[in-house]
Amino acid sequence: MTEKTAVLDDKPDTETSADDDSQQNKRGSAAVSAVVRKGQRVGDSAIKLKTIVSGGVVAAVVVAVGVLGWQLHSKSNDLDHLHAGMADQSHAEQVALDYATGAAQMDFHDLASWRARLTKGTSPELSDRLTKASTSMEQIITPLQWVSTASPVAAKVTSESNGAYSVDCFVNVLTKNSQAPDGIQSTATYKMTVDSHNDWLITDIGGIDSALGAKAPPK
Numbered sequence: 001m002t003e004k005t006a007v008l009d010d011k012p013d014t015e016t017s018a019d020d021d022s023q024q025n026k027r028g029s030a031a032v033s034a035v036v037r038k039g040q041r042v043g044d045s046a047i048k049l050k051t052i053v054s055g056g057v058v059a060a061v062v063v064a065v066g067v068l069g070w071q072l073h074s075k076s077n078d079l080d081h082l083h084a085g086m087a088d089q090s091h092a093e094q095v096a097l098d099y100a101t102g103a104a105q106m107d108f109h110d111l112a113s114w115r116a117r118l119t120k121g122t123s124p125e126l127s128d129r130l131t132k133a134s135t136s137m138e139q140i141i142t143p144l145q146w147v148s149t150a151s152p153v154a155a156k157v158t159s160e161s162n163g164a165y166s167v168d169c170f171v172n173v174l175t176k177n178s179q180a181p182d183g184i185q186s187t188a189t190y191k192m193t194v195d196s197h198n199d200w201l202i203t204d205i206g207g208i209d210s211a212l213g214a215k216a217p218p219k
Contacts, residue, residue, distance in 0.1 A: 092165035092194040093155035095121065099202055100169045100190040104150035108142050123195075123203045130205075144177040153187065163197040 102117035119127040155169035169190045176183040191206035
């Protein structure tokens with residue numbers, strides 16, 4: 001009776017020890033699982049943070065490239081406008097200088113060619129004024145046996161308004177006539193308006209006399 005009781009008394013201790021081990025194992029597993037889950041959360045957070053940072057960097061780069069592209073485009077447009085403006089000024093100067101050089105050349109033997117040069121590249125209104133003025137000038141050119149040769153010196157745009165360029169140009173002129181057979185050297189000055197919106201025609205000349213050459217020397 002006593003031995004049976006002892007055996008029965010030993011079972012609870014063994015079972016208790018096994019239960020304790022099982023509980024410890026469970027707690028250990030739970031702890032490990034918790035650490036793993038925490039590690040996963042930390043890893044996920046790190047990935048999310050890295051993704052956010054990477055996204056922010058990409059966005060910043062895109063914005064920077066966009067701003068740089070806009071600046072380059074803006075500067076490119078400014079340069080294009082500058083170059084176009086310079087090209088237009090240069091063209092106006094060339095138009096004015098070519099006209100002045102041609103108008104300053106006259107020969108009493110061939111006044112028709114001079115009249116053609118005098119009105120070439122001018123607006124209808126200015127052409128009419130020049131034709132009328134040249135008729136009066138021919139009355140002086142023919143009797144004096146007038147011959148003038150010219151060479152261009154320079155031209156400079158002094159102002160611009162709505163595509164109309166005011167140009168000063170200078171031409172060297174050698175004039176020979178019956179009163180100055182050896183020739184007189186002078187510099188003719190022309191001030192004219194060249195309108196880029198009117199097919200680059202010359203619309204005005206400062207003083208019609210300037211386009212008719214030097215005045216005849218006194219008799």
